[in-house]
Amino acid sequence: MALEIPRDRSPDSSLWLLRDGYQFIEKRARRYGTDIFDTRLLLQRTVCMTGAEAARAFYEHEALQRTGAGPARVQRTLFGQGGVQGLDGAEHRQRKQMFMSLMTPEAIQRLADFSAEQWQARAASWAAAERVVLLDEAEELLCRAVCAWSGIPLPEHEVATRTRDLVLMFESAASVGVKHWQGRLARRRGEAWVADLVRRTRTGELSQGPGQALATIAGHREPDGRLLDERVAAVELLSVLRPTVAVSRFIVFVALALQSSAGSRAKLEAGDLDPEWFVHEVRRFYPFFPFVVARAGEDFEWGGYRIPSGERVLLDLYGTNHDARWWPQPGRFQPERFRDWTGDPFTLIPQGGGDHYAGHRCAGEWVTIALMKTALAFLTTSIRYDVPAQDLRVSLSRIPAAPSSGFVMSNVHRA
Template identity: 55%
Template sequence: MSVIPTDRSPESTLAFLRAGYRFVGDRCDRHGGDIFLTRLLLEPTICLRGRPAAELFYDNDRFVRRGAMPMRAQRTLTGVGGVQGLDDAPHRDRKAMLMSIMTPAGIRHLGQLVDDEWRARIPVWAADGPVVLYDEVARILTRAVFAWAGVPLAESEVARRTVELHAMIEAPTAVGLRHWRGVVARRRAERWTGELIERVRSGDLPAPEGSALRVIAEHRDERGQPLPRRIAAVDLLNVLRPTVAVDRFVVFAALALHDHPGWRDRVRGDDTATECFVQEVRRYYPFFPVAAARVRRSFEWQGYPFPQGRRVLLGLYATNHHPELWPEPERFRPERFAGWRGDPFGLMPQGGGDHLTGHRCAGEWITIELMKRAVTKLTSAMSYQVPPQDLSLDLSRMPTLPPSGFVIDAVRRTE
């Protein structure tokens, strides 16, 4: 049996926070492979990257998610009891419930709502002068996904709900005030979404057929029982929050168009080029850094021991930048996706494996649809200028974003 290469440091949590997205990839390079052992949060942790590692990691016979994600992430990002931390029959049941919402027609409807909101904002941006694209897109997505999910939202609440959802997204790896804002936002959000669930169940609040609010409120688990109010609230937030988080990918798409202006003409009116461009944005730019699991029962892989209960992290960013998978991974090259037929264990900005039965993000198809529509809007529906600003990405910050939020000016409608 081989010995897993091991970090010299007795505790690497601070090093992980300093390195951020590059932690797994840099240390794999340092150890000369795709696996190493370290200690994170005082616990031995195996870190992996690459396609074979992803195939292993998403084998549900070998790994479980229960107890893998740090509690600080559950209390802010995903919610305690969320589908991300379930296994076996409970996971299959809840995942099927969420996937039932993600129909092609439903996703197109959400995309149309985003289109409508975006078009309505263009004249406002033209009149207001410089605007921060990140802030504007976040509110567009909030309005659209709440309407799509059947969740009532007054215009006076849009900014507040957007801030709460952003606070949850920012909090898992943050320390101090930024983390506690996420904790408070999660508690508040679970209270009001829980109240909505109860109102639907009592008949006080009508919810559209097929909407996320109605599907989750009426769902019965594998034992025929309704979801507990708090769990239903968590699942509803796990539809709303990830959709609003697409605002980061939209900013990354705008940044890519700015840094690679030749692609503006290439994607305009060309669905195939737009698809390639969007997939490369998802591969190249940082979104989720890692995914976590625990070993279900002891086994060996490539001669290395995986003891029962051991926490394992799969580097998502590291795999998306693996040179054996992606030649010249630090170059932005959308043409690499020409003729690409998909690979559930190669491109993993939102997790890998199977959507329906595995732990791949249920909202990935929504992400792709909304990104494609955003690229179309940025290249065909409007013109704008990008004034001087700080557009750098700090890969030690998780999640990251240009400090400016991507400011645009001189907006004009062109369609």
């Protein structure tokens, strides 16, 4: 006999989700004393799961599918329609391979080098500025770097608007009202922009280096041998550009961690702390994606509980990264905890869990780590700066999170 899944008391928890944000699942799982509970979100029955064992089931159980799982409002802003996030099985694996083929160590290094050049170029103008907002700077310079890396021409007069649209796509995903509509318009403009680039690449009007994202996606063929539909190709190309610009938030968290953990900063500067541990701890500690969504394609059992076919299933990313069973004193920023880390694919899951090729784990995780390390090296060795009084608090009910000031620096000069 399967156990009964604890049911959340509220008839619909959507407003609670807005209020509790990143801690929505963690708080309730603690209240019910389980890693699983049932609730209603946006009027749909939803099972919420947390912890490494839940992550293993979420990524490895065949009953959990992505087709039709994501809410339409998130597709219209964040992900787009027809992209890899919503595919399953062989179709997913074939499309995912297209993304993973871009992620060779040499290609990742090239993107990190482009970003390093951009950091240096921007720093030249900062000395004359009274204040520098790191979040704004990082967004724009990552947009320049990822377009150059992808083979996308980006005229100077377009940099600000293209950056803004890419940012709006992920900033609006959890929003309602005006912001949501701004996100939808940004996606429409963005898809039109890159669909035109795909078209011009296919006709040979835009010449491309092999292995660049634009050429790879424009030339990718479906299992039946046809080129990707132009609109779907645009959605996929935006899934390279948009999240690369979003790495700006993790970079701001790198700066915040350097500021609030003076001990770690000193160790990094003395060469006594592995920068990779620091970057992993930033990704574990700070909030980014709250959870991921799937749907049960058939009844399945997990941990003695029966999850019925058709139910929406959320996996808690933030809470799993803060689960004291795997991360002792999870609320402390402690990069050294990664000294003995085995690389378990289900305990550190800010970008999803499991296998990058076979499952839905983030295709850009290695790129993210490389871009964060580049920014960390720049902030600790290339420049010196002051951090004037400002509101650096990070609200856990605002998704996606960032300190409200965007991290202001002043008196910036070369080290």
